[in-house]
Amino acid sequence: MATPHRALRTPTAPAPRPPCPPFPSLVPPPGTDERQPTAAAVLDELLAGNARCTGGLPRQPYVRPTGRRPCAVVIGCVDAPVPPELVLDQPLGELLCVRTAGLVLDEAVLASVQYGVQxxxxxxxxxxxxxxxAAVAATLERLRTGAPVPGHLELLVEEIAPAAHRTRNRPGDWAEHTLRAQTTWVRDAIRADPAFGAAQVVAARVDAGSGLVSLLP
Ligand SMILES: [Zn+2]
Structure with missing residues (x-):
């Protein structure tokens, strides 16, 4: 004999959800101090934030004061472990983050950076x-094996490959050399572009194990 269906439960009304906090206004209130800090002061704060993060005493999560403009543009990677706001312990909205796999640049990225600076x-x-x-690893795998990569991923390999070629014969960890070469190449490309002349541009790497941010020469 077939097992009788269980009686359907009488649907109950879902519990009311707590109200969302108000969205921070994009318009600064009257009297807001619009002066930006210096690049050196911003960099000091970002490194101090990284020390809070890696020291286990982050201030997150919290949101920036209403109406303030971002104090830095961050060009970061899409890989999940490195959201800049967490690694640098900054309020959500304090950083203008442009994230692409392997820090690959295109016109949309450059325009977004220019928007933040200018x-x-x-x-x-x-x-x-x-x-x-992961984008660096995929590039090195492609160069080692010659195996094709699917679809749009080819762009990432093409853009990261020059950094890999430049460092292939160096002793040590090829992926680390490629990461550093790619990151400093992006820094130098931004520095050399007159569209970003008003900003100080620095490069740094995040340690995968500790989250520690170190500036690159
Ligand atoms: Zn990555």
Missing amino acids: ELGAPLVLVLGHERC
């Missing part, structure tokens, strides 16, 4: 590469 007055651009980057 229109919003961010005094600092931080190019933030990271250890054990």
